[in-house]
Amino acid sequence: MRKFKELYQHEVYVIQDEKIDTNLFQVIGIKEQKVREVYSLIPAERLNTFIPYGVALRNYLTLNSKYHNKTIIFIDDWGNEKLLTVLNGLKFSRTRVIPNNGEDILPEIKRSQIDFYKKNEEYLSKKNTEYVIVVNNQELAKAISKNEEKLPVEYVNIKYPAFEGLKESNSQIKFRLPEEIVKNRKEIELKNNLKTSVLSITVVAIGLIYFLFNNIETTLCSNQLEAIKQKNQVLKNILNDLDKETYRADLKIRKSLNYGVVYLTVLNTIPSSYEVDSFKFLNTGHWNLEMNLDSGNDGTYDPIPKIGILKNADIKDIFVNGQPEKHLKITL
Amino acid sequence: MKKIIIILSFLAGTIFINLGMSAKAHINNIKDEITQLNSENLDMEQKEKTKEMLYKSEPVALTTEYGLIMNQTLLLESYSGTGMSIQLEDTKNEDDLSSQYVATEYNQVKGLKIQIVIDKFSKETDMGAVLDDIHLLEKNTDFLASEIDKDNNNLIVKGEIYGI
Numbered sequence: 001m002r003k004f005k006e007l008y009q010h011e012v013y014v015i016q017d018e019k020i021d022t023n024l025f026q027v028i029g030i031k032e033q034k035v036r037e038v039y040s041l042i043p044a045e046r047l048n049t050f051i052p053y054g055v056a057l058r059n060y061l062t063l064n065s066k067y068h069n070k071t072i073i074f075i076d077d078w079g080n081e082k083l084l085t086v087l088n089g090l091k092f093s094r095t096r097v098i099p100n101n102g103e104d105i106l107p108e109i110k111r112s113q114i115d116f117y118k119k120n121e122e123y124l125s126k127k128n129t130e131y132v133i134v135v136n137n138q139e140l141a142k143a144i145s146k147n148e149e150k151l152p153v154e155y156v157n158i159k160y161p162a163f164e165g166l167k168e169s170n171s172q173i174k175f176r177l178p179e180e181i182v183k184n185r186k187e188i189e190l191k192n193n194l195k196t197s198v199l200s201i202t203v204v205a206i207g208l209i210y211f212l213f214n215n216i217e218t219t220l221c222s223n224q225l226e227a228i229k230q231k232n233q234v235l236k237n238i239l240n241d242l243d244k245e246t247y248r249a250d251l252k253i254r255k256s257l258n259y260g261v262v263y264l265t266v267l268n269t270i271p272s273s274y275e276v277d278s279f280k281f282l283n284t285g286h287w288n289l290e291m292n293l294d295s296g297n298d299g300t301y302d303p304i305p306k307i308g309i310l311k312n313a314d315i316k317d318i319f320v321n322g323q324p325e326k327h328l329k330i331t332l
Numbered sequence: 333m334k335k336i337i338i339i340l341s342f343l344a345g346t347i348f349i350n351l352g353m354s355a356k357a358h359i360n361n362i363k364d365e366i367t368q369l370n371s372e373n374l375d376m377e378q379k380e381k382t383k384e385m386l387y388k389s390e391p392v393a394l395t396t397e398y399g400l401i402m403n404q405t406l407l408l409e410s411y412s413g414t415g416m417s418i419q420l421e422d423t424k425n426e427d428d429l430s431s432q433y434v435a436t437e438y439n440q441v442k443g444l445k446i447q448i449v450i451d452k453f454s455k456e457t458d459m460g461a462v463l464d465d466i467h468l469l470e471k472n473t474d475f476l477a478s479e480i481d482k483d484n485n486n487l488i489v490k491g492e493i494y495g496i
Contacts, residue, residue, distance in 0.1 A: 196338060199338065200337050200338055200340075200341030203341045203342055204344045204345050204348070206349075207345035208345075208348045210352035211348040213352070214352045214353075214359060217359050218358055218362070221362040221363060221366070224362075224366060225365060231373055232373055232376070235373055235380065236439070238376075238380055239379060239380060239439060240439040242380060242383040242384070243383070243438040243439045243440060243441055244391045244438075245388040245389065245390075245391070246383045246387070247438040248391070248392070248474060248494075249386040249389065250383075250438070253386075255470045255476060258467045259463035259466055259467055260460040260462070260467060261460075262463075263460050263463050278482055278484065280480065281481075282478075282479050283477070283478045
């Protein structure tokens with residue numbers, strides 16, 4: 001690159017370089033004025049790719065495998081002018097415009113070939129000494145093939161090979177103006193800053209929204225709870241007053257069981273041979289009557305009919321103080 | 333700088349999320365309390381409806397009611413000859429009965445747990461009539477029996493006197 005600058009020190013160039021081998025870089029330059037002309041015609045944001053002609057042509061030839069391992073002298077006929085470029089692998093020469101509309105083309109080819117070999121002598125592979133002249137104009141290809149030196153000539157049927165190569169835009173080489181590079185760098189930095197800001201704001205916002213949402217819900221729930229508590233207190237006060245006013249009436253309702261009547265009804269239902277040994281009325285939410293009966297004086301144990309009040313009674317044979325007895329359990 | 337901003341924002345976000353999670357836990361507790369209170373309120377509303385239908389009367393002081401029961405038992409003894417002795421359920425002697433008052437299912441209404449012991453009866457005693465007397469005692473006072481237990485020797489009526 002330093003060498004390039006020394007060679008072209010009188011004019012300002014936009015320089016790009018690419019690594020083409022181990023410790024080998026290819027430097028490509030274009031006058032800055034030319035780049036400015038292009039950027040003045042096409043705004044930078046609409047310029048997708050801006051690569052040298054040689055790189056575009058090389059991209060096209062890379063797609064064509066039959067030219068691998070050969071030095072190619074490519075003559076690109078644009079109609080009004082013919083462009084000559086020598087390529088070997090990734091290396092390529094400066095593109096020359098052939099004067100006199102293609103007349104005396106053979107000396108130009110020879111000169112370009114010699115010049116390319118001379119400049120790249122130390123970098124070219126010794127194995128790749130073959131070369132081929134590739135032309136995209138059939139008539140010109142025929143004309144060159146009739147030369148006395150019998151140079152190998154091939155015709156490719158493509159009008160603008162460099163345009164095809166442009167489609168392969170993954171090249172390292174892309175011309176840009178320094179201010180465009182700075183602008184682009186700033187844009188990237190701005191984007192990165194924006195990304196950082198968006199990420200930071202998003203993270204904080206998510207946390208804040210979650211917190212605020214729950215805080216609002218807490219307030220709403222607290223208000224709801226307060227209202228329910230107030231209602232609860234009002235109801236408690238009402239019930240307290242009502243309890244005081246109605247507990248006597250409620251007690252009266254709960255005293256509906258006449259124990260004497262129940263007792264006598266049971267006595268009238270069981271056979272007269274039985275005598276009541278003990279009994280127990282117990283209120284467990286509802287009244288139960290449990291009764292132990294012994295056989296009395298005659299010592300007989302008549303069957304107890306499960307009728308009337310004893311319809312659902314649980315009747316068991318038990319022993320009390322070594323004496324057999326009947327145990328009744330009645331749910332009232 | 334960018335890293336510091338990102339770290340700080342993550343820190344702030346984490347703090348807010350933690351605060352939000354604490355608030356969420358608080359919300360869940362409040363919601364549980366709301367559910368419980370709503371259920372309690374519904375229950376009380378139902379009770380209120382039921383109680384509204386009951387006959388309303390002035391409450392009676394527990395001491396007054398206790399005296400009334402004493403008189404009623406004496407009256408029953410004189411009518412039917414059933415000897416009744418009134419005792420406190422949990423203790424034999426107490427200087428101040430008010431210390432034995434307990435809370436009841438009726439708010440602001442107190443209870444005194446007593447037992448009536450009847451121990452003077454023979455085989456010829458009409459047990460139906462004795463039980464009838466207990467029912468009569470219940471009807472004439474604010475005493476509510478919860479257990480009537482008769483073995484060979486005693487008939488013990490356990491219950492509670494209600495009053496304010």
